[in-house]
Amino acid sequence: MTDLTHIRNFSIVAHIDHGKSTLADRLIQATNTVPDRDMKEQLLDAMDIERERGITIKANTVRIEYDALDGQHYVLNLIDTPGHVDFAYEVSRSMRAVEGSLLVVDSTQGVEAQTLANVYQAIDADHELIPVFNKIDLPASDIDRVAEQVEDVIGIDASGAIPVSAKTGEGIRDVLESIIANLPPPEGNRDAPLKAMLVDSWYDAYLGVIVLVRIKDGVLKKGDRVRFMQNGTVHQVDRIGVFKPSMQTVDDLGPGEIGFLTASIKQVRDTRVGDTITHEKKPCDGPLPGFKPSQPVVFCGLFPVDSAEFEDLRDAIDKLALNDASFSYEMETSAALGFGFRCGFLGLLHLEVIRDRIEREYDIELITTAPSVIYHVFMKDGTKIDLHNPADMPDLTHVDHVEEPRIKATILVPDEFLGDVLKLCQDRRGIQEDLTYAGSRAMVVYDLPLNEVVFDFYDRLKSVTKGYASFDYQLTGYRQDNLVKMQILVNEEPVDALSMMVHRDRAEMRGRAMCEKLKDLIPRHMFKIPIQAAIGGKVIARETLAALRKDVTAKCYGGDATRKRKLLDKQKAGKKKMRQFGKVDIPQEAFISALKMDS
Amino acid sequence: MPDLGFGLYIHWPFCQAKCPYCDFNSHVWAKIDQDSWTSAYLKELDRVAEETSDRVLRSVFFGGGTPSLMDGRTVDRILDRVQRNWRFENDVEITLEANPTSVEASRFSAYRSAGVNRVSLGLQALDDTDLRRLGRLHTAREGLDALNIARSVFDRVSFDLIYARQDQDIEMWSAELARALDFQPMHLSLYQLTIEPGTAFGDRFARGGLRGLPDEDLGADLWDVTQGMTERAGLPAYEVSNHARPRQESRHNLIYWMGGDYAGIGPGAHGRLTLDGQRWSTEAQKSPQAWLSAVDQASAETRVALSESEMCQERFLMGLRLVEGIEITPRETDIFSNNINYLKEIGLIEKVNDRLRLTPAGRPLLNAVLSRLFADQPPDNSLSKSSS
Ligand SMILES: Nc1nc2c(ncn2[C@@H]2O[C@H](COP(=O)(O)OP(=O)(O)OP(=O)(O)O)[C@@H](O)[C@H]2O)c(=O)[nH]1
Ligand SMILES: C[S@@+](CC[C@H](N)C(=O)[O-])C[C@H]1O[C@@H](n2cnc3c(N)ncnc32)[C@H](O)[C@@H]1O
Ligand code: SF4
Ligand SMILES: [Mg+2]
Numbered sequence: 013m014t015d016l017t018h019i020r021n022f023s024i025v026a027h028i029d030h031g032k033s034t035l036a037d038r039l040i041q042a043t044n045t046v047p048d049r050d051m052k053e054q055l056l057d058a059m060d061i062e063r064e065r066g067i068t069i070k071a072n073t074v075r076i077e078y079d080a081l082d083g084q085h086y087v088l089n090l091i092d093t094p095g096h097v098d099f100a101y102e103v104s105r106s107m108r109a110v111e112g113s114l115l116v117v118d119s120t121q122g123v124e125a126q127t128l129a130n131v132y133q134a135i136d137a138d139h140e141l142i143p144v145f146n147k148i149d150l151p152a153s154d155i156d157r158v159a160e161q162v163e164d165v166i167g168i169d170a171s172g173a174i175p176v177s178a179k180t181g182e183g184i185r186d187v188l189e190s191i192i193a194n195l196p197p198p199e200g201n202r203d204a205p206l207k208a209m210l211v212d213s214w215y216d217a218y219l220g221v222i223v224l225v226r227i228k229d230g231v232l233k234k235g236d237r238v239r240f241m242q243n244g245t246v247h248q249v250d251r252i253g254v255f256k257p258s259m260q261t262v263d264d265l266g267p268g269e270i271g272f273l274t275a276s277i278k279q280v281r282d283t284r285v286g287d288t289i290t291h292e293k294k295p296c297d298g299p300l301p302g303f304k305p306s307q308p309v310v311f312c313g314l315f316p317v318d319s320a321e322f323e324d325l326r327d328a329i330d331k332l333a334l335n336d337a338s339f340s341y342e343m344e345t346s347a348a349l350g351f352g353f354r355c356g357f358l359g360l361l362h363l364e365v366i367r368d369r370i371e372r373e374y375d376i377e378l379i380t381t382a383p384s385v386i387y388h389v390f391m392k393d394g395t396k397i398d399l400h401n402p403a404d405m406p407d408l409t410h411v412d413h414v415e416e417p418r419i420k421a422t423i424l425v426p427d428e429f430l431g432d433v434l435k436l437c438q439d440r441r442g443i444q445e446d447l448t449y450a451g452s453r454a455m456v457v458y459d460l461p462l463n464e465v466v467f468d469f470y471d472r473l474k475s476v477t478k479g480y481a482s483f484d485y486q487l488t489g490y491r492q493d494n495l496v497k498m499q500i501l502v503n504e505e506p507v508d509a510l511s512m513m514v515h516r517d518r519a520e521m522r523g524r525a526m527c528e529k530l531k532d533l534i535p536r537h538m539f540k541i542p543i544q545a546a547i548g549g550k551v552i553a554r555e556t557l558a559a560l561r562k563d564v565t566a567k568c569y570g571g572d573a574t575r576k577r578k579l580l581d582k583q584k585a586g587k588k589k590m591r592q593f594g595k596v597d598i599p600q601e602a603f604i605s606a607l608k609m610d611s
Numbered sequence: 612m613p614d615l616g617f618g619l620y621i622h623w624p625f626c627q628a629k630c631p632y633c634d635f636n637s638h639v640w641a642k643i644d645q646d647s648w649t650s651a652y653l654k655e656l657d658r659v660a661e662e663t664s665d666r667v668l669r670s671v672f673f674g675g676g677t678p679s680l681m682d683g684r685t686v687d688r689i690l691d692r693v694q695r696n697w698r699f700e701n702d703v704e705i706t707l708e709a710n711p712t713s714v715e716a717s718r719f720s721a722y723r724s725a726g727v728n729r730v731s732l733g734l735q736a737l738d739d740t741d742l743r744r745l746g747r748l749h750t751a752r753e754g755l756d757a758l759n760i761a762r763s764v765f766d767r768v769s770f771d772l773i774y775a776r777q778d779q780d781i782e783m784w785s786a787e788l789a790r791a792l793d794f795q796p797m798h799l800s801l802y803q804l805t806i807e808p809g810t811a812f813g814d815r816f817a818r819g820g821l822r823g824l825p826d827e828d829l830g831a832d833l834w835d836v837t838q839g840m841t842e843r844a845g846l847p848a849y850e851v852s853n854h855a856r857p858r859q860e861s862r863h864n865l866i867y868w869m870g871g872d873y874a875g876i877g878p879g880a881h882g883r884l885t886l887d888g889q890r891w892s893t894e895a896q897k898s899p900q901a902w903l904s905a906v907d908q909a910s911a912e913t914r915v916a917l918s919e920s921e922m923c924q925e926r927f928l929m930g931l932r933l934v935e936g937i938e939i940t941p942r943e944t945d946i947f948s949n950n951i952n953y954l955k956e957i958g959l960i961e962k963v964n965d966r967l968r969l970t971p972a973g974r975p976l977l978n979a980v981l982s983r984l985f986a987d988q989p990p991d992n993s994l995s996k997s998s999s
Contacts, residue, residue, distance in 0.1 A: 536827070538954075538957055538959060538976060538979055538980075538983070539957055558828075560827075560976055560979055561827055561828060561830075561831035561975065561976075562827050562830045562831040562834060562975045562976070563975070563976050563977070563978040563979045564851055564974070564975050564976065564977040564978055565805070565851075565977070565978060566802040566803045566804075566805050566851065566852050567802055567805060567852065568852075568864065568867065568868075568932070569635065569881075571620060571866075571867040571873055571875065571881050571882070571883065572881045573867070573881070573883070573892075573925045573928060573929055574881065574892055574894070576925075576928045576929070577921065577924055577925060577928060579978070580924065580928065580978075580981055580982060580985060583978065583982045584982065584985070584986075587982070587986075
């Protein structure tokens with residue numbers, strides 16, 4: 013147990029790729045937490061998918077110990093957080109477990125949309141911030157410019173900012189000293205009843221559920237019987253420890269400390285993040301405020317390409333959900349795709365990550381249907397439906413009106429691309445709320461419908477700004493609009509997996525784009541295939557995929573019939589990657605690709 | 612079962628240069644010892660004869676590679692042994708594939724003396740620019756000279772053209788085909804250029820090169836033009852890419868397509884043999900060097916017994932290439948009934964008495980037709996199946 017005045021807890025926050033995890037590496041190394049031979053780049057990004065994509069998805073906690081220049085020995089708990097907007101929830105709850113943050117800004121890039129979002133979150137959490145200007149080893153680094161931006165755009169004092177290179181290690185001592193000097197030590201009373209915050213939890217095959225806790229008051233020991241206040245369950249603690257970053261058991265955890273406990277808990281679902289943990293016998297006066305739960309905002313259907321793999325898919329999804337409370341799912345049946353799951357995600361990256369993991373870790377090929385948001389459908393009889401799947405949209409004659417989720421989007425962009433960004437937002441039914449400049453960069457704030465953003469907005473934004481724009485958003489609320497369900501008919505049959513909700517004014521345009529895309533994505537068949545978009549039975553766009561005209565092997569290899577037989581088998585295997593809708597085979601990638609808009 | 616005949620395929624795996632589109636088993640060697648190759652072929656002929664000497668030969672085919680690189684003496688010694696090992700049908704067909712350079716044309720009479728009575732000439736194009744693009748070693752002039760020599764030496768001469776080439780439009784091809792038909796050939800092979808993976812063209816194509824190849828629609832138009840012109844000239848297609856005047860079909864290839872027996876000799880050669888009621892698929896060692904040494908150890912060939920369903924597949928695969936189609940048994944009619952009905956309905960196949968054949972509209976779609984025929988899931992059931 014460490015004395016409160018010798019503890020500092022902080023999170024590392026930044027826009028995506030500004031170097032949080034690399035900075036964490038240097039802090040771990042500078043404090044000899046991990047021997048040099050065990051170090052690797054972005055040590056904390058341990059998941060395959062994190063290493064492959066080079067991004068952090070899950071927040072990670074490490075306890076490091078530091079002998080400061082004042083001659084004192086300090087215990088520091090750092091939490092490396094993800095930068096991507098889909099995982100902003102990880103950042104907000106990490107901040108609740110600590111007293112301050114390192115706000116990393118890539119000094120070659122400057123302040124970006126998530127930098128701003130992080131600052132707002134820090135202010136919300138009542139945090140001290142230490143600005144850290146990273147990547148000063150690069151020639152494009154411009155500390156003065158970044159300092160100016162921090163002061164102009166964010167409005168915080170940049171005089172204490174620390175220039176570092178997380179790559180070379182330059183400036184790392186300064187960071188550590190600044191943490192000691194400028195971040196407040198935690199508060200707490202070790203003699204008070206136990207009051208601990210459940211920060212995170214995940215499943216481990218050997219230890220069961222591992223619970224990340226931040227002790228506020230009191231002392232937690234192995235063998236203690238504790239109560240999880242929200243759901244009232246009582247568990248006996250069988251192990252407590254800290255992350256260095258591998259797990260190391262300790263005898264007790266006192267106020268201000270961050271560590272883990274295990275208590276033979278079987279399911280992550282039995283632990284609610286934000287819950288308060290106290291002693292069964294001597295409870296604390298009341299629970300901590302708790303966190304706002306993370307809500308899935310994007311929904312899509314996941315179906316196995318091979319319908320025989322449905323049970324395997326169920327198994328895979330069950331297992332993944334064990335570790336990911338923000339991922340929701342329920343069974344879904346589609347007339348054309350058979351059995352599958354309707355799944356909810358925090359955003360498109362989250363969706364991709366889960367889909368990738370199912371395909372790779374469980375070897376199941378998937379058809380992903382059009383992503384959708386939750387619509388509020390108000391019926392004439394006064395009832396309200398939460399619509400997760402456009403296929404379930406009730407008949408229009410019973411519908412009074414439909415509301416859709418809106419977001420507040422903040423975009424930072426060099427002014428040369430501003431025109432393109434405004435056009436993009438305008439095309440996506442956005443309403444401008446703010447436009448300000450900081451030097452040669454503009455910050456625009458737009459009120460946008462989430463459904464226009466969910467799918468490919470970010471891709472489009474990157475492409476119209478050559479990658480120079482950054483983007484962040486928050487859900488604001490629901491608003492009524494003229495929304496209708498658009499169906500796609502292939503060979504006269506509706507394909508429910510391609511149905512989507514669209515704004516009436518944008519329906520023709522989207523319908524045309526979908527039909528054109530599908531015409532390219534569906535291979536020619538032996539007959540011609542009409543592809544139509546329709547609203548309530550009225551066709552609003554149409555394309556015709558011509559019939560196959562030539563598909564024959566010209567040559568004969570001296571009686572090599574074996575080769576021809578193999579070719580036929582190969583064709584058959586190719587067909588397996590498609591799904592049949594009536595008489596038409598649609599390739600699995602068509603369901604997602606068809607939605608990508610070129611403008 | 613009618614007698615489908617018995618043929619002998621002899622593969623000569625060498626060429627002067629490798630053509631960039633070609634994925635046949637062909638190799639360029641600096642020096643070939645024709646004597647040791649001859650001995651190897653003779654040895655293989657004896658091995659095959661042990662099992663088949665009771666059969667009567669309908670055809671012998673020297674294919675390649677470039678068999679016209681064989682010395683006249685080599686061909687002579689081989690045919691001599693063939694004659695000793697088997698009886699011939701009266702009008703036995705003995706074909707040799709020849710490349711049309713002057714050197715090779717000079718061997719034609721020697722081939723004829725050896726017993727060859729039909730040649731198939733690889734003209735490929737009648738245009739110098741395109742011949743160069745195809746990596747051919749002959750010019751259009753040389754090709755036509757070789758054709759003339761061939762015709763003066765042999766009664767039966769066929770030639771090959773490759774069409775649907777880069778930048779070839781309908782006018783250009785019709786003009787070229789019209790010139791070809793002006794020679795009044797008895798037999799013609801007209802192949803649409805296929806880009807094969809693993810060839811120089813295949814690599815270039817995969818890298819985004821080889822521009823100007825016809826798309827599916829132009830390919831189909833070129834096909835249509837070809838069918839019309841050859842029909843009007845009295846050389847209708849009798850197989851996907853082969854055209855002939857009546858009774859001038861290649862008897863050898865008919866054996867393949869009608870499902871007859873043939874022995875394959877030489878590197879990579881395939882065969883189909885029915886022995887004691889079991890049909891075997893045979894395949895020889897592919898690499899020339901490995902084949903040579905394997906022959907020495909009498910192990911140049913591997914055999915696989917064909918199952919009932921594989922045999923049925925092959926009958927359809929090969930037989931439906933023929934314009935006249937195949938005879939189909941009541942059992943087969945039953946097994947494939949759903950798919951056959953469907954394909955009939957959309958006008959791609961027709962059944963006349965007990966023969967199944969492609970309609971003119973179905974012929975350029977043979978692969979799609981076959982894959983539908985063998986699809987497990989009949990189209991009529993597809994909906995009820997996926998929504999159950
Ligand atoms: N040259 C240089 N490169 C750096 C520095 N810090 C980080 N990088 C590189 O920047 C990239 C992103 O670094 P990460 O540490 O993964 O960034 P992150 O902020 O953790 O990214 P997310 O977790 O995905 O938001 C990597 O390629 C790093 O090697 C630095 O100081 N100098
Ligand atoms: C065994 S090959 C070659 C015979 C001979 N060596 C020659 O090149 O003339 C028989 C015929 O197949 C055709 N052919 C070979 N490769 C082809 C391809 N990739 N596409 C279309 N036809 C091809 C050519 O017309 C060739 O004449
Ligand atoms: S096309 Fe003929 S000559 Fe050219 S490599 Fe192939 S077999 Fe040899
Ligand atoms: Mg990271």
